[in-house]
Amino acid sequence: xxxxxxxxxxxxxxxxxxxxxxxxxxxxxxxxxxxxxxxxxxxxxxxxxxxxxxxxxxxxxxxxxxxxxxxxxxxxxxxxxxxxxxxxxxxxxxxxxxxxxxxxxxxxxxxxxxxxxxxxxxxxxxxxxxxxxxxxxxxxxxxxxxxxxxxxxxxxxxxxxxxxxxxxxxxxxxxxxxxxxxxxxxxxxxxxxxxxxxxxxxxxxxxxxxxxxxxxxxxxxxxxxxxxxxxxxxxxxxxxxxxxxxxxxxxxxxxxxxxxxxxxxxxxxxxxxxxxxxxxxxxxxxxxxxxxxxxxxxxxxxxxxxxxxxxxxxxxxxxxxxxxxxxxxxxxxxxxxxxxxxxxxxxxxxxxxxxxxxxxxxxxxxxxxxxxxxxxxxxxxxxxxxxxxxxxxxxxxxxxxxxxxxxxxxxxxxxxxxxxxxxxxxxxxxxxxxxxxxxxxxxxxxxxxxxxxxx
Numbered sequence: 001x002x003x004x005x006x007x008x009x010x011x012x013x014x015x016x017x018x019x020x021x022x023x024x025x026x027x028x029x030x031x032x033x034x035x036x037x038x039x040x041x042x043x044x045x046x047x048x049x050x051x052x053x054x055x056x057x058x059x060x061x062x063x064x065x066x067x068x069x070x071x072x073x074x075x076x077x078x079x080x081x082x083x084x085x086x087x088x089x090x091x092x093x094x095x096x097x098x099x100x101x102x103x104x105x106x107x108x109x110x111x112x113x114x115x116x117x118x119x120x121x122x123x124x125x126x127x128x129x130x131x132x133x134x135x136x137x138x139x140x141x142x143x144x145x146x147x148x149x150x151x152x153x154x155x156x157x158x159x160x161x162x163x164x165x166x167x168x169x170x171x172x173x174x175x176x177x178x179x180x181x182x183x184x185x186x187x188x189x190x191x192x193x194x195x196x197x198x199x200x201x202x203x204x205x206x207x208x209x210x211x212x213x214x215x216x217x218x219x220x221x222x223x224x225x226x227x228x229x230x231x232x233x234x235x236x237x238x239x240x241x242x243x244x245x246x247x248x249x250x251x252x253x254x255x256x257x258x259x260x261x262x263x264x265x266x267x268x269x270x271x272x273x274x275x276x277x278x279x280x281x282x283x284x285x286x287x288x289x290x291x292x293x294x295x296x297x298x299x300x301x302x303x304x305x306x307x308x309x310x311x312x313x314x315x316x317x318x319x320x321x322x323x324x325x326x327x328x329x330x331x332x333x334x335x336x337x338x339x340x341x342x343x344x345x346x347x348x349x350x351x352x353x354x355x356x357x358x359x360x361x362x363x364x365x366x367x368x369x370x371x372x373x374x375x376x377x378x379x380x381x382x383x384x385x386x387x388x389x390x391x392x393x394x395x396x397x398x399x400x401x402x403x404x405x406x407x408x409x410x411x412x413x414x415x416x417x418x419x420x421x422x423x424x425x426x427x428x429x430x431x432x433x434x435x436x437x438x439x440x441x442x443x444x445x446x447x448x449x450x451x452x453x454x455x
Contacts, residue, residue, distance in 0.1 A: 015077045018067040025051055026305035039168035039405045044305045048312020068313055082310035085303030087275040091257040092299050093163035094279020102182050108351040109179055113186035115347025116365050117155045120339030124154030127335050148198045149384045153375050153393050154336050156191040157184040159276055161367040161401050164304055173425035176357055180364035192269045193218055199382055217267040225277050237285030249291035253282055311373050319391040329392045336396045340366050356414045363407035372397035
């Protein structure tokens with residue numbers, strides 16, 4: 001057995017202090033965002049940008065190096081905490097979804113998802129063929145792979161950021177919030193499938209076997225989750241929920257989430273996909289939901305802000321000082337926002353949703369967040385993107401995550417609430433350990449609902 005030396009005290013001190021600075025900055029900027037009537041996620045995403053290479057790294061490089069970038073091991077530890085945070089965040093969000101509602105709106109979710117995927121995918125591929133050569137590494141011969149990759153980057157959504165935004169805005173109980181997550185789930189499943197195909201094209205070329213294997217893995221995992229997995233998870237979670245203490249239910253839920261994430265990662269998909277499915281399966285054990293209140297508090301109050309702040313630590317937006325890169329970024333950003341918004345909006349209108357509901361879906365699904373960052377990092381690793389192209393994709397991730405919440409709030413204020421939504425909100429508040437008094441302070445009043453009925 002190989003002996004693994006423990007972490008040095010110097011490394012541990014740097015890791016703990018860096019984590020504390022990251023969480024403190026995320027918390028302060030999150031509260032500032034709330035004071036500006038924006039979700040906390042906006043401030044939390046900005047935290048990493050401010051104390052990373054983009055701002056503090058240039059103003060005080062020694063501070064950033066000592067806290068984060070000075071040691072690869074230290075950065076890996078922070079990344080590990082962030083990864084656990086994102087897995088638990090998407091899983092906790094999955095536990096809030098209403099399976100009966102999702103069954104009723106599955107056709108609508110599929111239509112909205114396909115609209116929000118196909119239109120930006122086509123627009124991104126077309127844009128990839130006309131962008132200037134300086135942002136396309138390798139020259140004209142790699143133009144097709146770059147165009148395919150850009151299309152995939154334009155069509156993905158970010159379940160973690162969408163989930164945090166809906167949670168911060170207390171919209172998870174709303175039908176549109178549930179529909180947005182369902183459509184984003186389909187988007188991401190297809191998006192990761194497309195990314196695996198493009199990654200294969202960038203390395204060994206696309207073959208029928210590669211595409212077939214990716215599709216079979218995806219379908220097989222979903223079929224297992226919907227049949228045997230659903231029954232097993234419900235029985236296990238119901239059994240531990242009978243214990244008087246909350247700890248067994250919390251530990252079991254975390255274990256299920258980690259194994260779900262590991263399974264999809266082993267199959268060539270992103271771990272957040274498996275974590276989200278695990279959260280959906282945990283929803284089947286309703287008696288266990290109140291037992292998970294402590295887990296939800298730690299995830300939304302500590303781990304999620306850390307993860308969102310960590311996403312900004314690898315971003316260096318100073319490359320936008322080059323005029324050609326800045327112009328390219330503006331064009332790509334416009335195509336990303338308009339393509340996603342228009343696709344989701346058209347899909348919603350085809351299913352006879354109102355224009356405000358369609359606008360809310362278009363705004364909600366526009367958040368690219370850290371999923372876009374993961375896609376950008378993949379492109380950088382595969383040499384499909386160079387530094388300038390990576391910076392452009394990361395900018396899309398930040399801006400879309402900041403722009404989406406105000407548009408979503410504007411649209412949702414004009415959509416009347418329903419009795420089902422109020423009952424679902426009571427359930428969510430109970431699961432999260434909120435008292436009826438605290439819950440009522442945040443819930444929309446009846447007068448507000450009535451006032452917007454005829455807008």
